[in-house]
Amino acid sequence: MNNDLLAKYEAIVGSDVIDQLKQMASRLKDARILHVNSTRYGGGVAEILRSMVPLMEALGLSVRWEVIAGDEPFFQVTKSFHNALQGFPVDFTPGSIETYENNNRKEFEKLEKFLKEADFVVIHDPQPAFLIKLMPERKNKWVWRCHIDLSKPYRPVWRYLKNIVKDYDASIFSMPDFTQPLPHPQYIIPPSIDPLTEKNMDLPEDEVKAVYDRFGLDPEKPLVLQVSRYDRFKDPVGVIQAAIMAMKFIPFQLVYAGGGAADDPEGEIIYQEVQALAKAHPDIHVLYLPPDAHRTINALQRAAHVVLQKSIKEGFGLTVTEAMWKYKPVIGGDTGGIRLQVVNHHTGFLVHTPEGTALRIRYLLFYQEKRNEMGKKAHQFVKENFLITRHVRDYLSLMLSFISGNGERIELEAI
Secondary structure (H helix, E strand, O other), rough: OOOOHHHHHHHHHHHHHHHHHHHHHHHOOEEEEEEEEOOOOOHHHHHHHHHHHHHHOOOEEEEEEEEEEOOOHHHHHHHHHHHHOOOOOOOOHHHHHHHHHHHHHHOOOOOHHHHHHOOOOEOOOEEEEEEEEOOOOOEEEEEEOOOOOOOOOOHHHHHHHHHHHHHEEEEEEOOOOOOOOOOEEEEOOOOOOOOOOOOOOOOOOHHHHHHHHHHHOOOOOOEEEEEEEOOOOHHHHHHHHHHHHHHOOOEEEEEEEOOEEEOOOOOHHHHHHHHHOOOOOOOOEEEOOOOOOOOHHHHHHHHHOEEOOOOOOOOOHHHHHHEEEHHEEEEOOOOHHHHHHHOOOOOEEEEHHHHHHHHHHHHHHOOOHHHHHHHHHHHHHHHHHHHHHHHHHHHHHHHHHHHHHOOOOOOOOOO
């Protein structure tokens, strides 16, 4: 066990939480766990795994994280799958299926040894989901972890993917609304953030203030921020429209800070669209950040007075969690996992339109005392519900349910 790492988490969440994780992990000490996704950088899945794997290892578990590769046609197809699963019609052709399956076959050759050796295989999202079809006689347990809002999928694509994921032993979704009927157990495990990472750790005050000079911001004007990939589901156009409306009544500056991901080929196109829209407004700053700009994002979130996440579709929204951890009220789209985090009028506001967003920006910038009160509630809500220690506990519970069988209870000692 890595007691130094566990001690750092214990200082934040308390000894009872860490003792419980140790008890649960001790029953899985000989198990081999494999996570597979499609990118090591960019997006919430990669960020979660970058923290989850070391914490599981610190608990004495054998954990491996593998990433499938792919060319641009493959990721074009899987991006269309992503859009379709969130309800948007896409071109779905035999050629798309061939591109998708052939890439998985190629990647299976590289991963076959690890897939066979693992006791628990966790496959994240649609990109590597087809791997299970290439191991029909497996003896280990496979779990499909879907980070996407599946509540109203485009049916042709979902029918195809359902025929794949039905073979898994279980599936995990972020919230009940995201599920679809499947012939195996489904678990609800919300995502999480890691308070020890560069993106969430405490920063010196001078490092937070330095972002004003670095990005040409005015330290005398309130800062409103959205941190998101350049993705249409994050509604960057709606964010800028809302800011322009609100700026007519109250002075502030907007920063839209985003980047891309290796498995998202649309990011650059949307970035150019957002830049063009913001060009005429000197108080709107559009940033394209590299995947490793974690401290920069941390500093921007801590410098912000109000944080937005005006998504029109959202699997969970870890940028919401990050901002709330830093005592910021969040104005978020009334969709997906944002609803789990933004308790309307308590940890932030839920909105549907640019007009509603503009109204809430004005309110929070005007009423400083209310803003601070909501920020304190937001931090506590994250501490109790959305940290990586709770996330790992949920995964360990799932794995213990497999080894215990349906007829046994998992007993933990009193702590």
